[in-house]
Amino acid sequence: MPSPAPSPRRAGRPRSAEADVAIMDATREALVEVGWSKLTVGHVAARAGVAKTTLYRRWANKGELVVHAVAALFDELELPDCGSLQADIESVILAFAGLLQQPGTNASLMAVVAESTNDPALREHIREAIVQRQKRLVLQGRQRAQRRGELPPDAADPEEDARLVDLVFDVIAGAVVHRTLVSAEPVDTEWARRFTTLILQGLPAAASL
Amino acid sequence: MPSPAPSPRRAGRPRSAEADVAIMDATREALVEVGWSKLTVGHVAARAGVAKTTLYRRWANKGELVVHAVAALFDELELPDCGSLQADIESVILAFAGLLQQPGTNASLMAVVAESTNDPALREHIREAIVQRQKRLVLQGRQRAQRRGELPPDAADPEEDARLVDLVFDVIAGAVVHRTLVSAEPVDTEWARRFTTLILQGLPAAASL
Amino acid sequence: MPSPAPSPRRAGRPRSAEADVAIMDATREALVEVGWSKLTVGHVAARAGVAKTTLYRRWANKGELVVHAVAALFDELELPDCGSLQADIESVILAFAGLLQQPGTNASLMAVVAESTNDPALREHIREAIVQRQKRLVLQGRQRAQRRGELPPDAADPEEDARLVDLVFDVIAGAVVHRTLVSAEPVDTEWARRFTTLILQGLPAAASL
Amino acid sequence: MPSPAPSPRRAGRPRSAEADVAIMDATREALVEVGWSKLTVGHVAARAGVAKTTLYRRWANKGELVVHAVAALFDELELPDCGSLQADIESVILAFAGLLQQPGTNASLMAVVAESTNDPALREHIREAIVQRQKRLVLQGRQRAQRRGELPPDAADPEEDARLVDLVFDVIAGAVVHRTLVSAEPVDTEWARRFTTLILQGLPAAASL
DNA sequence: GACTAACCGAGACGGTACGTCCTGTCTTTGA
DNA sequence: TCAAAGACAGGACGTACCGTCTCGGTTAGTC
Numbered sequence: 001m002p003s004p005a006p007s008p009r010r011a012g013r014p015r016s017a018e019a020d021v022a023i024m025d026a027t028r029e030a031l032v033e034v035g036w037s038k039l040t041v042g043h044v045a046a047r048a049g050v051a052k053t054t055l056y057r058r059w060a061n062k063g064e065l066v067v068h069a070v071a072a073l074f075d076e077l078e079l080p081d082c083g084s085l086q087a088d089i090e091s092v093i094l095a096f097a098g099l100l101q102q103p104g105t106n107a108s109l110m111a112v113v114a115e116s117t118n119d120p121a122l123r124e125h126i127r128e129a130i131v132q133r134q135k136r137l138v139l140q141g142r143q144r145a146q147r148r149g150e151l152p153p154d155a156a157d158p159e160e161d162a163r164l165v166d167l168v169f170d171v172i173a174g175a176v177v178h179r180t181l182v183s184a185e186p187v188d189t190e191w192a193r194r195f196t197t198l199i200l201q202g203l204p205a206a207a208s209l
Numbered sequence: 210m211p212s213p214a215p216s217p218r219r220a221g222r223p224r225s226a227e228a229d230v231a232i233m234d235a236t237r238e239a240l241v242e243v244g245w246s247k248l249t250v251g252h253v254a255a256r257a258g259v260a261k262t263t264l265y266r267r268w269a270n271k272g273e274l275v276v277h278a279v280a281a282l283f284d285e286l287e288l289p290d291c292g293s294l295q296a297d298i299e300s301v302i303l304a305f306a307g308l309l310q311q312p313g314t315n316a317s318l319m320a321v322v323a324e325s326t327n328d329p330a331l332r333e334h335i336r337e338a339i340v341q342r343q344k345r346l347v348l349q350g351r352q353r354a355q356r357r358g359e360l361p362p363d364a365a366d367p368e369e370d371a372r373l374v375d376l377v378f379d380v381i382a383g384a385v386v387h388r389t390l391v392s393a394e395p396v397d398t399e400w401a402r403r404f405t406t407l408i409l410q411g412l413p414a415a416a417s418l
Numbered sequence: 419m420p421s422p423a424p425s426p427r428r429a430g431r432p433r434s435a436e437a438d439v440a441i442m443d444a445t446r447e448a449l450v451e452v453g454w455s456k457l458t459v460g461h462v463a464a465r466a467g468v469a470k471t472t473l474y475r476r477w478a479n480k481g482e483l484v485v486h487a488v489a490a491l492f493d494e495l496e497l498p499d500c501g502s503l504q505a506d507i508e509s510v511i512l513a514f515a516g517l518l519q520q521p522g523t524n525a526s527l528m529a530v531v532a533e534s535t536n537d538p539a540l541r542e543h544i545r546e547a548i549v550q551r552q553k554r555l556v557l558q559g560r561q562r563a564q565r566r567g568e569l570p571p572d573a574a575d576p577e578e579d580a581r582l583v584d585l586v587f588d589v590i591a592g593a594v595v596h597r598t599l600v601s602a603e604p605v606d607t608e609w610a611r612r613f614t615t616l617i618l619q620g621l622p623a624a625a626s627l
Numbered sequence: 628m629p630s631p632a633p634s635p636r637r638a639g640r641p642r643s644a645e646a647d648v649a650i651m652d653a654t655r656e657a658l659v660e661v662g663w664s665k666l667t668v669g670h671v672a673a674r675a676g677v678a679k680t681t682l683y684r685r686w687a688n689k690g691e692l693v694v695h696a697v698a699a700l701f702d703e704l705e706l707p708d709c710g711s712l713q714a715d716i717e718s719v720i721l722a723f724a725g726l727l728q729q730p731g732t733n734a735s736l737m738a739v740v741a742e743s744t745n746d747p748a749l750r751e752h753i754r755e756a757i758v759q760r761q762k763r764l765v766l767q768g769r770q771r772a773q774r775r776g777e778l779p780p781d782a783a784d785p786e787e788d789a790r791l792v793d794l795v796f797d798v799i800a801g802a803v804v805h806r807t808l809v810s811a812e813p814v815d816t817e818w819a820r821r822f823t824t825l826i827l828q829g830l831p832a833a834a835s836l
Numbered sequence: 837g838a839c840t841a842a843c844c845g846a847g848a849c850g851g852t853a854c855g856t857c858c859t860g861t862c863t864t865t866g867a
Numbered sequence: 868t869c870a871a872a873g874a875c876a877g878g879a880c881g882t883a884c885c886g887t888c889t890c891g892g893t894t895a896g897t898c
Contacts, residue, residue: 010846010847010890011845011846011847011890011891011892012845012846012847012848012889012890012891013846013847013848013849013888013889013890014847014848014889014890015847015848015849016848016849019848019849035326036323037324040878040879040880041879041880041881042878042879042880043879049850050849050850051849051850051851051852052850052851052881053848053849053850053851053882053883054848054849054850056881056882057848057849060881061880061881062879062880062881106326107323107326110319110322110323110326111320111323111324111326113319113323113390113391114245114246114316114319114320114322114323115244115246115320117244117315117316117319117320117390118243118244118245118246118247118316119244123393126391127393131391131392163400163403166388166392166394167400167403167404167407169392170384170387170388170391170392170394171380171383171384171404171407173383173387173391174380174382174383174384174385174386174387174388174391175379175380175383175384176383177383177386177387178379178382178383178386178387179375179379179383181322181326182322182335182340182379182382182383183340183375183378183379184332184336185375185379191372191376193418194372194376194415194418195376195380195415197411197414197415197418198376198380198408198411198412198414198415199407199411200411201410201411201413201414201415202406202407202408202409202410202411202412203407203411204410205406205407205410206403206404206406206407206410209402209403209406223868223869225869225870228870249857249858249859250858250859250860251857251858251859252858258871259870259871260870260871260872260873261859261860261871261872261873262861262862262869262870262871262872263869263870263871265860265861266869266870269860270859270860271858271859271860429840429841429842429895429896429897430840430841430842430843430894430895430896431841431842431843431844431893431894431895431896432842432843432894432895432896433842433843433844434843434844437844452745453742453744453745453746454741454745455741455742455745456745458883458884458885459884459885459886460883460884460885461884468844468845469844469845469846469847470845470846470847470885470886471843471844471845471846471887471888472843472844472845474886474887475843475844478886479885479886480884480885480886524744525741525744525745528737528740528741528744529738529741529742529744531737531741531808531809532663532734532737532738532740532741533664533738535662535733535734535737535738535808541811544809545811549809549810581818581821584806584810584812585818585821585822585825587810588802588805588806588809588810588812589798589801589802589805589822589825591801591805591809592798592800592801592802592803592804592805592806592809593797593798593801593802594801595801595804595805596797596798596800596801596804596805597793597797597801599740599744600740600753600758600797600800600801601758601793601796601797602750602754603793603797609790609794611836612790612794612833612836613794613798613833615829615832615833615836616794616798616826616829616830616832616833617825617829618829619828619829619831619832619833620824620825620826620827620828620829620830621825621829622828623824623825623828624821624822624824624825624828627820627821627824637864637865637872637873638864638865638866638871638872638873639863639864639865639871639872639873639874640862640863640864640865640872640873640874640875641863641864641873641874642873642874642875643874643875646874646875667852667853667854668853668854668855669852669853669854670853676876677875677876678875678876678877678878679855679876679877679878680856680857680874680875680876680877681874681875681876683855683856684874684875687855688854688855689853689854689855
């Protein structure tokens, strides 16, 4: 999914795929090295060996470019089957935290989210590109745990069901992000185990409300 | 605490107190209207009816100005005694969420945090001005619950103890922030009750690790 | 002479003659409407309903395109036989001024000349395409006047002769251009008569130096 | 007359007079070296050791900057008293041509005039700054010659009188410009003498119409 | 009737300059 | 000494053209 492609089949010279990857790479590298606020479009273009124009032809402004680059990072997140729900959750927590602790990612993510609070289009973009993509991990983990018999089947009321999924999602993602970015403390295996225990032990009571 | 005061007693014309409040007000209003990234110092100064110089005389740069303005908002947070730990937590969650849902606050907070990821000084500034101020709420709530007998006394190992406090802090603050800013869903009483239940039920198990 | 033709006989599809005229028309129209400096190749191409490539296949750059378009305008200048030298000159002055007063022509001519002052190739191009073409009018007028006995035969020294022709040419062309473009005053029959009188009365003395 | 000054007495830091002269100098030098069309505002600013902003604060765009710089060149033109009308005219012709032959001036003048053909405001600016300033030379020369008895006193009809002055002005300025910029031939003393003779001998006849 | 060279439109490409905007500093006059 | 005003150096922004370069798709003229 290289860039907001002009789709079907167009006349004229097609957009360079090489430029696409060079730009994304350069953006991520620059993000890591100088951070969002000091990242300049000109710098990215130069580093990618590409004209600024080429960049602006694909993304309307610096914001969109960075969102795109950041979103791609979250594609890496996977939910490996570790044999138990507790282990699965701990593993994804560590993977998520690992991502956030990469120097570029956290700044970028925060910046992009911050930007989105005053830009509804960007907000929607983020929801689709990042949030929803992560939420599927929660769903996938639950399905697996249900097959293992660790969790009861879906609640009768689908709305009620969605509320529970959202709760778990917000708690996990929120706590990891907060610890990493705000408290600026490391997320290690011990913290992950303790946190996972808290959730799994508290969940049945929360579900039964 | 109007501005980083020029220490004890100085010669010459004293700083205008009116300017102080005009600047803070203008900053917050601008933050609400245009968001962090489009907020400019010149714009704030003009809106406050003040010269840019006056502004820079009080804060070193845009970041400090905004942190200052945002931090003040968090002073309002109090932990009223509602009679039970569950009620206390629910109440502070709702108060915190109420703060975040004010249009200006969320954008500002995120922006300032985002900026901080590449600026250690700003990061420390935030920790002192915002994070630590909130963490005392957790400590205060625990003390009160311990007096009521709802929670066991402090753990023997103070480090172990601190880890638990931090965990609870990250979980609460993180979940509320994430739901509000990232998921963009409302934090209502029902969600607060369910979330509080999850924490309180999970906490003993997490503490015993 | 539609465009700098691709020489004698080429294989492949021949260039479109329609494109040629569409481009020239569009160029002249654009010149009138927006002037040289705001005229863009892309705009001309679009107006002509032609691809930019088609345009660049015929002219090396914007300059050549415009020179070509402008030069063609000067082909119209003729020296009708009005019976006397004075009448001949007045008539060509009025024709020349008429050309310059057309809104597109003056801007174009000036612009092209201006451009040429830093581009020797363009300068030579203009000399051939515009200046020399006009100078033949002076020569033709003199020949005719000599046949009528109004002027003495060519001077013995051909160099001396050329100096006189050049002088007359510069005086006539210069004065008309200056009045039209710089002073921005109209060239009417009265001015033409007075100016012609000045030249014809002054010429013998200038020739005898 | 350094720049379109904000006049009377203003609050705030005054504009730098040094910047004014540095910019003008840099502009003229750049004009000489690279010509109008390749002159860039950024280049001028850099050469003047000044920020681009400083430049744009004084002139709205590249055009105005250059007009201003060029106009100043024409302030140098003076009409020395050489004892006779013929000598006076020859001397001013040579001075004027000398100015035009400076590599930067001609290109600049032409470019500015060309630009003006599509910009009425610029046109008026030029008339005031350049044309009228030169026309006073013609008036001054005539006065002097009248005092010497070389020319008759002003015509009875002031309009008639103005027409004659304009004619002489257009003929002199036009011929010199045309020879220099279009014909690209040198204006030397011999040409100046011959041309001056033509005018002075032709003038009485033109005046008596 | 197929081949083929040169054309055509469309539009992306690397560049360069534009003129605007904002930052944080400096320099005035005036209180 | 501070305040208001506003100029200053610097630097990024996003836009507009330039002249070049693919693309897929036409036309002639030649085999």
